[in-house]
């Protein structure tokens with residue numbers, strides 16, 4: 001529901017990638033929301049994939065899944081966690097999506113007689129997406145983060161669209177540019193030149209930044225800020241330092257201290273309101289408490305060199321750690337290393353084992369060995385999606401004695417297909433956005449660990465998979481001590497398995513990590529960390 005009073009905040013980045021635009025966007029959103037404003041955040045990604053669902057996590061980091069089943073950029077995870085609010089498929093836009101829509105319209109004849117061009121057809125499509133989150137809902141602020149770095153060829157259509165949008169809605173827009181101010185240890189100086197060049201590059205495109213957020217290892221002095229202000233044509237108070245932080249959750253407090261929200265509100269002539277941030281502040285205080293007991297959790301996967309691949313998982317563990325008054329130390333274990341050297345050498349001293357989602361056969365046997373180690377040594381085990389498949393295959397092989405049991409994802413010819421393709425996935429040939437995706441209800445067995453965590457008979461969680469537990473094996477599993485404690489409401493689809501005789505052994509078909517929030521840790525992560533701590 002668009003309204004004249006909606007304000008638009010754009011965030012671009014310069015100098016280098018990876019400065020944390022997503023965290024700045026999320027932090028500002030959180031500071032505005034804590035003042036009672038309604039806020040949404042969207043990400044514009046300049047790549048040509050229609051969505052990141054088909055990209056390797058090594059290339060792109062985690063694929064975050066929304067309630068409505070859209071595979072999105074991991075920044076959407078930050079937005080949801082910082083805003084404590086669900087987002088939707090309208091909040092992530094890629095060049096691929098824009099071109100797809102423009103070309104579909106061209107084929108339909110919507111532009112008959114016209115030459116279809118980047119300007120105005122692509123830029124108009126982008127401009128319509130700036131307002132898209134307002135389709136069903138009113139927001140006081142729409143924050144739009146542009147992926148990539150100013151100067152990239154592929155982000156030019158987005159920047160031109162924003163330039164036009166700002167020209168047409170000048171009073172309602174503010175443009176924040178995030179840059180790097182490096183500190184040279186040899187001379188002890190901060191260097192402002194990269195920032196000047198980046199702002200100049202933006203100006204050549206026709207965009208004047210109103211606020212410069214400078215990522216820097218140390219706070220910038222007023223003199224440095226004045227210098228940046230002079231060269232970048234902004235007020236000195238609109239030069240904000242985003243100093244390197246111990247935790248991403250510190251960033252809203254750092255930026256509040258630098259008055260980022262006040263500068264933005266002043267620019268937009270909106271009132272500054274008192275903030276309600278008690279929950280956030282107590283979470284941040286908890287994670288920084290000294291002398292917290294340490295709990296070591298092994299995450300066994302194949303993308304362990306890049307923690308971005310499992311971002312929501314590690315964030316969920318940190319939320320759960322705060323709730324349990326402890327610190328979770330993540331030990332990244334590459335499952336292929338387990339295949340070479342055995343599970344003992346990597347898992348001997350850990351307090352909990354977590355196997356996250358994944359695709360493809362590489363490293364599978366190492367993950368199965370990790371699940372076996374957890375079961376045989378009574379180490380708390382938490383399996384997420386693929387982590388459920390792994391747990392049941394291990395149980396089939398080593399408890400039910402079905403030695404060749406497997407998932408048909410990894411061995412189509414296995415005599416015991418404990419995990420097989422879902423019925424409605426059998427004829428699916430296309431790869432993009434075709435998995436079982438998004439929120440589905442799950443029925444919870446009373447008296448189970450699952451029930452103990454949620455305390456409610458029906459839950460809803462987000463999914464992203466094609467394979468499922470094979471119902472032909474249900475009875476054998478239950479008789480041998482692995483119980484099915486969560487199913488789809490009809491009872492057809494296995495959603496959760498547990499081994500009640502173990503200290504804590506639970507695996508779910510869904511991805512609980514997408515719903516954990518700093519001040520509302522996910523109940524399954526909390527129980528898993530509690531078990532690991534105990």
Ligand code: GLN
Nearest residue numbers: 357358385386465466467
């Ligand atoms: N590869 C498995 C499937 O498609 C698991 C997916 C996942 O872990 N997200 O069912």
